[in-house]
Amino acid sequence: MIGFDLVSKRYEGDHQALTDVSFQVGAGEMAFVTGHSGAGKSTLLKLLAMIERPTNGVVTLDGQKLNTVRSSDIPRLRRKLGMVFQDHRLLLDRSVFANVELPLVIAGVSPADRGRRVRAALEKVGLLSYEKQLPSALSTGEQQRVGIARAIVAKPAVLIADEPTGNLDPQLALEIMSLFAEFQQVGTAVLVASHDLMLIKRMKKRVVVLDHGKLVADVPATEVL
Amino acid sequence: MNAVREPRRAPEPDKTRRSGPHKVGAWREHHAWSLSISLRRLGARPLGTLLTVAVMGVALALPLAFYLLLGNVQRMGEALGRNQTISVFMKPGQNAGMAETAASALRGRPEVDEIAVRTPKDGLDELAEVQGFSGALQSLDANPLPFVLSVKPRAGLTADEVARLVDAMKNTPGVDMVQDTGSWRQRLDALLGVGTRAVTLLALLLGIAALLVVGNTIRVDIMSRSEEIGVLLLIGASRPFVRRPYLYAGAWLGFLAGVFAVVLAVVLELAMAGPIGRLTAAYDGSVSFGGLPAWLLLAVPFTSAVLGWVGARLVSAHLIHRMASV
Numbered sequence: 370m371i372g373f374d375l376v377s378k379r380y381e382g383d384h385q386a387l388t389d390v391s392f393q394v395g396a397g398e399m400a401f402v403t404g405h406s407g408a409g410k411s412t413l414l415k416l417l418a419m420i421e422r423p424t425n426g427v428v429t430l431d432g433q434k435l436n437t438v439r440s441s442d443i444p445r446l447r448r449k450l451g452m453v454f455q456d457h458r459l460l461l462d463r464s465v466f467a468n469v470e471l472p473l474v475i476a477g478v479s480p481a482d483r484g485r486r487v488r489a490a491l492e493k494v495g496l497l498s499y500e501k502q503l504p505s506a507l508s509t510g511e512q513q514r515v516g517i518a519r520a521i522v523a524k525p526a527v528l529i530a531d532e533p534t535g536n537l538d539p540q541l542a543l544e545i546m547s548l549f550a551e552f553q554q555v556g557t558a559v560l561v562a563s564h565d566l567m568l569i570k571r572m573k574k575r576v577v578v579l580d581h582g583k584l585v586a587d588v589p590a591t592e593v594l
Numbered sequence: 595m596n597a598v599r600e601p602r603r604a605p606e607p608d609k610t611r612r613s614g615p616h617k618v619g620a621w622r623e624h625h626a627w628s629l630s631i632s633l634r635r636l637g638a639r640p641l642g643t644l645l646t647v648a649v650m651g652v653a654l655a656l657p658l659a660f661y662l663l664l665g666n667v668q669r670m671g672e673a674l675g676r677n678q679t680i681s682v683f684m685k686p687g688q689n690a691g692m693a694e695t696a697a698s699a700l701r702g703r704p705e706v707d708e709i710a711v712r713t714p715k716d717g718l719d720e721l722a723e724v725q726g727f728s729g730a731l732q733s734l735d736a737n738p739l740p741f742v743l744s745v746k747p748r749a750g751l752t753a754d755e756v757a758r759l760v761d762a763m764k765n766t767p768g769v770d771m772v773q774d775t776g777s778w779r780q781r782l783d784a785l786l787g788v789g790t791r792a793v794t795l796l797a798l799l800l801g802i803a804a805l806l807v808v809g810n811t812i813r814v815d816i817m818s819r820s821e822e823i824g825v826l827l828l829i830g831a832s833r834p835f836v837r838r839p840y841l842y843a844g845a846w847l848g849f850l851a852g853v854f855a856v857v858l859a860v861v862l863e864l865a866m867a868g869p870i871g872r873l874t875a876a877y878d879g880s881v882s883f884g885g886l887p888a889w890l891l892l893a894v895p896f897t898s899a900v901l902g903w904v905g906a907r908l909v910s911a912h913l914i915h916r917m918a919s920v
Contacts, residue, residue: 418828440918441832448830458825462638474627475831477620519829 370396370527370558371417376426378412378582386412387582389426394560394575396526399553401569402562404579410562413579414531417560418452419443431526448476451520451557453530457512459504465491465515466500472523490522494548510541517545521552528552530561534568546572624835632842635815646811646847650804651854654898657797658859662886664789666870669884671782672750678775680756682743682763685770692768693741699766700745705759707748714739740770753780801901804851808844808905816840816913827918836918840910841903848902852895859886 371394378387387409394400402410415421416428419435428435431449438446451472459468469490473483491497494514496507504512513533520528530549534542546561546568553559553574563569569576578586636643682700684693690713697709717739722731745763747756757780763772816823826836863885870883 420828443918444827444830444832444835447828450830452828458821458828460822460825471826471831472829474623475826475829475835477617477623479619479623 370394370431371560372429373413374427376416376423376428378416378421379424385582390584392577392584392587394558396558397553397556398575399550399559400575400577401572402560402577402579403564403566403569405564408579409582410579411531414529414562417529418450419447448472448523449526451525451528453516453520453528453533455532455535457516459512459515461504464500465496465502465504468504468515469518469522472519476523486522490518493521494518509536513537513545517548525557527558527560532563533561534563534565542568543571550574624838628838628842632839632846635839636843636846643847646807647850647854650807650847650851651858653800653803654851654855654894655858657793657800658855658886658894659862660793660796662859662863664786664793665884668786669882671786678747680745680747680760680763680775681773682745682769683771683773684741684768686740688741688768690741693743696766696768697743700743700763703759703762705748705751705755707746710744712742712744714741717742753783756780804848804898805901805905808847808902809909811847812840812844812906813909813913815843816910820917823914823917833914833918836914837910841906844902844906845899846902849895849899852898855898856891856894
């Protein structure tokens with residue numbers, strides 16, 4: 370579902386963010402990408418989200434090579450991705466419902482179907498009663514769950530999250546991670562960038578470790594202590 | 595939070611973007627959403643919207659006002675020119691037969707409506723009616739006045755056509771002199787020609803100004819929503835999808851400004867009705883006031899909407915392309 374094959378990324382100014390990184394994440398698999406600050410976690414996700422293009426190597430999403438993808442095809446490919454951001458990136462002047470609805474509007478889903486699917490997604494993250502609220506009226510954890518509902522509402526094949534629990538207390542962080550694990554169970558490939566080692570250990574999922582842009586360890590779920 | 599208990603499998607592909615009929619449905623949904631969101635955004639900042647519409651509306655109302663003025667001056671010129679008569683003086687010594695021959699020759703021209711032959715005696719009688727002339731005329735040994743043809747040109751002739759007719763009269767055998775009392779019409783027509791060109795150029799310039807006003811309003815809107823646009827692009831929105839609400843907003847602003855301009859022009863018409871009524875009365879009703887034509891009142895809002903759309907399109911295409919570039 371997700372593939373990195375000898376992927377390198379060098380930014381302008383000669384900053385080498387990634388060097389020859391290779392790993393795959395299949396359908397229904399969940400993996401954490403971890404490492405210290407500046408290890409290349411965010412760059413990895415940006416390559417997958419087509420925010421950046423690799424300098425070398427091949428990034429694949431659902432069998433499609435992203436290196437050579439035309440700009441006009443990027444929106445279609447991004448619709449296969451559900452993205453969760455540390456800062457939520459919610460539209461603050463729209464209700465919770467309107468925020469979660471956006472991917473379905475983009476997909477051209479009818480209003481009746483949108484209503485049904487948005488409420489199902491909100492129910493899944495435990496925020497059904499908040500649909501008319503503005504995001505600013507919610508707590509940080511609730512806002513993050515709105516972001517997750519928006520990411521999963523269009524049933525993406527791949528879910529990626531960049532430090533989704535960065536601002537949350539440990540209990541809430543665990544709840545959010547458990548939510549990701551649920552989506553893994555329905556066949557979604559889940560890739561989460563996080564530096565919270567305690568949380569990663571508790572989740573007992575595959576862990577890809579980066580250090581200075583290089584993949585230094587790829588620990589299967591069964592070997593996570 | 596509800597636990598997911600389904601067996602592990604790949605997520606169902608979203609079937610919503612596969613079939614042809616659905617593409618039409620999706621297109622319709624996108625436009626409906628863009629339309630409603632553009633209206634909501636304009637409604638969310640009523641003062642800003644009102645100011646933009648007012649600035650554009652006044653700009654568009656100016657050429658309408660000048661068009662109204664020119665149209666009425668033209669009507670007045672046509673109405674007053676209806677009584678235009680060209681006097682053709684025959685050479686001294688010409689008799690009635692010769693004058694009638696010249697009149698017959700001119701009657702055959704399409705520009706001529708009617709011709710009256712006035713004898714020297716008619717002329718002398720007219721002069722005698724003028725106060726103070728009767729004594730002087732009695733002292734004359736003979737009637738010195740020539741035959742005169744009073745020619746009434748066909749209504750609706752242009753200044754050029756009247757000038758050609760005058761030339762033809764001068765070249766008619768036996769004609770001594772032609773006196774066109776309507777030469778002021780030529781000057782008025784020339785002035786109206788200058789005015790019409792000026793109004794066309796003014797309309798063009800103010801149209802461009804309206805386009806720039808919309809463009810700038812949309813530019814500010816896009817810049818203030820750059821984060822939102824970034825989110826939309828990240829979750830899979832195409833550039834046309836992101837752009838569409840701004841295009842609708844531009845078209846709405848243009849349409850509302852067009853309606854505002856038409857309302858201003860109609861108010862102007864109503865304000866002019868009183869003075870024009872008095873002018874009409876002074877000319878025994880031969881001059882009437884003409885308002886703006888219905889087709890123009892309908893065309894202005896729609897043309898203005900197109901202008902708004904074009905302004906928004908030019909700005910949004912550039913800005914959103916820049917934001918979407920990887």
